[in-house]
Amino acid sequence: MSLIDLSKQVALGIDIGGTNTKFGVVNHRGEVLEKGSLKTDEYEKVEDFIDALYEHISPLIEKYGTEKNFDGIGVGAPNANYYKGTIEQAPNLPWKGLIPFTDLMKAKFNLPCTITNDANAAALGEMLFGAARGMKDFIMITLGTGVGSGIISNGSLIYGHDGFAGELGHTIVKPGGRKHWSTGSEGSLEAYASATGIAITAKKMRAEFPESMLNQYPEEAINSKTVHECALKEDPIAIEVFRYTGQKLGEALANFVMFSSPEAILLFGGVIKAGDFILKPAKLHMERNLLPIFRNKVKLVFSELDEADAAILGASALVWEKK
């Protein structure tokens, strides 16, 4: 048995978004020791992006070089494939086609590199450092511009045979329902429960109810934040927008529970700022669609991770998880 001084081990966590890329140096306790960011969309070629990333990060590696051991790099990115180390056809990133991302990173940084999609990384972050510590079976749902998910079963992420498992935002909650603006599918969870979906619901409802406070805003200002403001002022239409969203979310969650029987479902992302306006109807409609053996067992909770650091923590968790 070889003893490793855990206090010396650190990982690099990198979260690649369509506009910004955040990175940080994270220790075993989930503390972000250093962090920084660069613009993703300024680099048309992925090689130039990785060069720029290296210029930002190498001073940090040198700074900690003597006192810390860098175990590796974890990356969260849209459309990332864990098995192949690739980013594939990501609609929101500037680099098209199939990008051999971890190979490029290993060559530049000379460190092991693992990649997965951003919601999977978030789930690992919750398991190692957040609200899911000690849990072996839970589902993470990220409610942002889109709806993502990461599923932990028996202590491991479910990747599926091809690395693409866990696209719960694209499961159909209402067959023949609202057409998705990008995929064209009808009635997906994302079409209702994402920030984009909530804005669509709000615009429809305010047109039906001229007395709603929501009509005091210009069209482009209708989003989950302004709906929340109106709900706090007790506008019944704004409250109904979140109730309807919560119902669709809860119906979808019931199906997920009957699939993998998680101990908890963790909700994360900008949309959860609406709090009980969404959580209470979600819980109600989840419970009423469950078989009795599943009822009143599943914790439905909000993420505990600081939103600014969660993506970096989650990505770094990829490094620790492999140990």
Next chain:
Amino acid sequence: MSLIDLSKQVALGIDIGGTNTKFGVVNHRGEVLEKGSLKTDEYEKVEDFIDALYEHISPLIEKYGTEKNFDGIGVGAPNANYYKGTIEQAPNLPWKGLIPFTDLMKAKFNLPCTITNDANAAALGEMLFGAARGMKDFIMITLGTGVGSGIISNGSLIYGHDGFAGELGHTIVKPGGRKHWSTGSEGSLEAYASATGIAITAKKMRAEFPESMLNQYPEEAINSKTVHECALKEDPIAIEVFRYTGQKLGEALANFVMFSSPEAILLFGGVIKAGDFILKPAKLHMERNLLPIFRNKVKLVFSELDEADAAILGASALVWEKK
């Protein structure tokens, strides 16, 4: 390292159904060396049932006693809990409440005993001896009187935090849809794709279309077998019954694929005798509800196991799987 002569190892597989219980002695190649059955519903007390089971089986154990090693007993049963070794509140079994089944079996047989629900056992049987040999990610759907499921992810069954995962028959495919005769839920997969559901669909459709051949049968003779007979004679209404069933099944399968991204979905049970009448629309509606990254990848196939032996093989696989 100790060498074990696999040709000497055998397992007992027991499949408990509401009416009949089947048992068999199975070897490592999935050959059923001996089999038999007894009536489940003749025993009001579970202790009496286990005594009777022992009387049937102990001659087999004695017969093979000198030349074979009995590794253990695997049991498939409705509402069985793998973690606790219990059968809980099974509506179709004569024994009510919480039955400590494996404890009772171990005490009587003096052999290790493992239990899981029948669809999970069937999935293990397919992985060890059937159409899913070599696969690490697949979903087994049993289409019988009810709809059951067993989900294999990364080479293991998904049990969930409480042992009850994989109730895909009770996921909702049509919110607010057909009321389930037993659970009361609205629009579950089982309400449409089980033999019971198919009979309901057929009775509704023949009432709407007096010219259908289905009207030549008395009410109580309408079931998936008679609908199949009429479909083979090209009755368009009978064909539509299966097409509608296949559509609902396919829509549900698309959601399952986006959850765990399986290499294959295996269909098993009496309903699959309808063959392409169900399989083709199921495949069509699965594909059209999938995100592009999942399309034309998932094999949708029928079980390869002999139906008479599948339940025994699946139960025995529980013993080998633990090795």
